[in-house]
Amino acid sequence: MPDKKIRVLIAKPGLDGHDRGAKVIARALRDAGMEVIYTGLRQTPEMIASAAVQEDVDVIGLSILSGAHNTLCPQLMQLLREKGMDDVIVLLGGIIPEADVDGLKKVGIAEVFLPGTSTQDIVDFIHRRVSR
């Protein structure tokens, strides 16, 4: 019996409109056999948390290039906890200073993928974490 498809929500929080990364990742994950839902631009943490519940996703992939990650990520993680979505794996990509990575992981971001990450690394990471 085939495995249930992994469901991923790709989300662009905040005001940033740079969606090249989000779209490339959405497509790569789809090509890797996952079910991908893309939120489109300018989603508030509330909108993303609600979409995650509604779509019952295993993974949320956030893309932020504007520098607002330290504000938006903790807000989203708090909302996910409130909605009982503690088990969803939240990934972050974008322009993220190295010094911020530890803090982001502390609030529950599973991994921060910096510029230059190959799409295969992200696919492999998701497979490892979801199958566990």
Place this chain on the structure above:
Amino acid sequence: MSEPSKGTSHTLLPAEPTSRREPSPQERAWEENTLAPTLEKSPERQKEFTTISGYPVRRLYTPADLTGWEPDRDLGYPGQPPYTRGIHATMHRGRLWTMRQFAGFGTAEDTNQRFRYLLAHGQTGLSTAFDLPTLMGYDSDHPLSEGEVGKCGVAISSLADMEVLFDQIPLSDVTTSMTINSPAAIIWAMYLAVAEKQGADWKKISGTLQNDILKEYIAQKEYIYPPEPSMRLVIDTFEFGVKNTPKFNTISISGYHIREAGSTAIQELAFTLRDGLEYVDWGMRRGLEVDEFVPQLSFFFNAHSDFFEEIAKYRAARRIWHKAMVERYKSKNPRAWTLRYHTQTAGCSLTAQQPYNNVVRTALQALSAVLGGTQSLHTNSLDEAWALPTEFAATIALRTQQIIAHETGVSNTVDPLGGSYFVETLTNEVEAGAWNYIDKIDALGGMVAAIERGYPQREISEAAYRYQLALDKKEKIMVGVNDFVSDEKPLDILQIDETVTHRQAERLRKLRADRSNDEVSRRLNALRRAAQGKDNLMPFIFDAVKAYATVGEICDALRDTFGTYEEIAIT
């Protein structure tokens, strides 16, 4: 309005790079006697060689590639049609390009200091980066601004902020570029108000407003209103500019963001120039004279890493624009024929890994812009895959331009690559590829119609994905990323003061307490009413700005009438 030509009259150029080659007997002899035995002994490194855009490049370019190419017609002389060699007779011998480093972060005070630092270090023009709330038409204290204030540019919510931004910078002497699009008319009105207060003559001040909404729908996605009312605002600024600020570039039609979103060089060129034609069409529909308003349109291109492809792109751009102005619009004014452009090196080519390598990348990209004949240039800083640049990194970026200008000697002659078999062939091919796209968009009913169908957006997404796959498969190499990887120490990066949000919120609270709120409402209502009609909105926006209405309030007044735009996300 003149009927757009359907592309039948372009110089007929090979669409396929391998077609139409007729090697000379000498070239054939070389192939047989020298090349063939070499290939037999040692095959080439790759089966196919392509540019970073995936465009095929041949082993050798010879006169056979330029059959049908006529130097007098296709190359000409600098400062003369078709401007392949540059728009000025003496190019950088006469005057170097403007070194214009894009800067902006934190509050107006923070950025004012950086501006003054850059001017003190030999920068010759200013370029302002605004933060996302400003770009999206929200005040710093709007709930959606949380976490974004002062982060990727300076926070400007009202004329009060703008006064601080240009404090002690004489706008009569310095030219300023402002990267703002949806709220461009508002920010420009603020700039003009500051200029007026400083006593600068509007007829003499010069600078550039980005104001290019089409590429926002296509690539950068910082739109507020639907295309129709957005285009009206753009044409309002054109009309206002023709009358009041003849030396100001009212738009910078931008390929930069299209390229950063992942397009190929040909797509960048084609979509940008087709955007340009769209603005000309809309201006003419307003009743503006091509020969009057087109000289105030300027362009903005990316300088990516594929050296010759970029140079070919700039040369082809000038040729296409000249042809379009003369043939499509029957322009009689040579000032409308010349494509003037700013260049910025490719942010998307910078690597977070081994960041000092970015200095080298940027230098080579900048060199291509200079050899391509740019009018102004921004060089990226080495730390920009991590954060906004530190002063240290920004200084190296500026010094890079100064080294190209004063040490390399590349500006001692005009268009040094003119006549190169390769560069001329690539220029022809890039031009032909761009015309194909322009014709396609014409057939779709123009750029606004094409955008509404998602056509350029889809083309760019496809190219971005193709490039990512090429990187993943190591068909294309990024040094330090998918090859030549090594460990390194983290960089010291710029930290944006997190108190910016509070300082800005406090400033807005004070502004709203000190100004006449009745006057603000009166002027915003006048703007609202005007937006429902057909009047040029610039005077109404200017009035509102001078009463210290905020960016958010003015944008809201227009949102009330125009509504907002949501794209259909394509993945």
